[in-house]
Amino acid sequence: MRIALDARCVADHFPGIGRYVYNLARALAELGAGHRLLLIHSPALPNTRHDMRALAALPGVELVPTDARLFRPGEQLAIPALLRRLRPDIYHAPYYIRPYAPLPCPSVTTLYDAIPHIFPREVSPRARLLFGALTRLAARSSHRIITISASARHDLCAAYGIDPSRITVTPLAADARFCPDPPQAEAALARYGLRPGYLLAVGSNKPHKNLPLLVESYATLGDDAPPLVLAGHWDARYPQAREAAARLGISQRVRFLSGVAEADLPALYAGAAVFAFPSRYEGFGLPPLEAMACGTPVVCGAVSSLPEVVGDAALLVRPLAAEPLAQALHDLLASPEQRAQLRQRGLAQAASFTWESTARRTLALYEQLA
Secondary structure, eight states: OEEEEEOTTOSTTOHHHHHHHHHHHHHHHHTOOSOEEEEEEOTTSOOOSOOHHHHHTSTTEEEEEOOOOTTSTTHHHHHHHHHHHHOOSEEEESSSOSOOSOOSSOEEEEOOOOHHHHSGGGSOHHHHHHHHHHHHHHHHHOSEEEESOHHHHHHHHHHHOOOGGGEEEOOOOOOTTOOSSOTTHHHHHHHTTOOSOEEEEESOOOGGGOHHHHHHHHHTTOTTSOOEEEESOOOTTOOHHHHHHHHTTOGGGEEEEOOOOGGGHHHHHHTEEEEEEOOSOOSSOHHHHHHHHTTOOEEEESSTTHHHHHTTSSEEEOTTSHHHHHHHHHHHHHOHHHHHHHHHHHHHHHHTOOHHHHHHHHHHHHHHHO
C-alpha cells in the first residue's frame, strides 16, 4: 500500500501537530509492514525540532518536497495534482487545513479538539467562524476522521455534527526520550538556573491552560514551598499569570521560561518534585503523560480527556477554584510516600501508551479504506 502522509506541519509553527506527525511517521515505518510511506513536506519552512533526513533513512520512507503551503489557496490545486502524480492508496491530512475538493484516493483527517467552540473568547469571532466552517468542510471531505481521545471525539461530534461512527480514536504517547534519567539532565537544568525539586507546569499561557489559578494556588503554600516554574510559549495577549504573581507578591518565586529547547524538556520534567497541569480542556493532554514517563508525580484537572490519559496515576482536581488545587499540591509535597506511589503508577501508565500502538491503529484504518 502507498500511504501519502501530509507532513507539512512538521515545522516550528506547529510544535504539537508536528510532533504527532513525526512520531506517527516514524512508528509507521518501524512497523515494517511492507508499505510505502510518502511524506509530503515543505523543506523551505523552518524546522529545528525534527530530523526529516532520519525519517528518510528508514525502510519504505520517501520524502516528497512541495512548495504548496498551508493556509494558501494554491494548495487546493497543488496537493491534488501531487497526489495524482504519486498515486497513493490513501492520503492522511493531519490538520483541518487540507484539500477539500475530491481527491484521487480515499482520505482521512486528524482533528484534535473543539477549543474554538468550547472557549469562544480565546479566538476572534472571525477565526471561530472560519475554524468551524473549515472543520466541517474537512470532515465532509474525508472518508474517516481520526482524533486523539474519546473525549475529543465526543466534543467534535457535539460541536460540528460529525457522526461518531466516522471517528477513530488513536491516543498519543510520550516519546522514548522522556524517561526518569535523561542524559545530561544536570547540564540542561543549569542552563536555566534550576536545581531539582521545583514545581513545574508545561504549556502555553492561553486562558484554558488556567495558569493564573495555579499561581493563586501556589501563593497559599507559603514561603517554604519550592519555586514554581512555568515553561512554555508565552502569548503577550494573556498576561494574567504574571499579573497574578505580581499582585500576590510572589514574582521572585515564580519562574517563567518561554524558550525551553525541545531537547531540554525531559530534564525539566525529571527535575521537578511535582508536575501541575490545571488545564480546563485538552484534546489529549500530552504534558502529564510526559511528566509521568519521567517519573514525576502529577496533579491535573479532572476534565475533558485528562482522566482517560492519567487514569489512577495522578491526583485529579476540579480546576475551578484555587483551594482544591492548593490542597493537592500541599499534600503531595508533604508526603514522600505518596509521591513515590504516584511515581510508580505514573511510569506504568505512561508505558501503556506507545507510538507503536498509535501507528497500528492508524494503519488498520488505512487498510480498511484503501
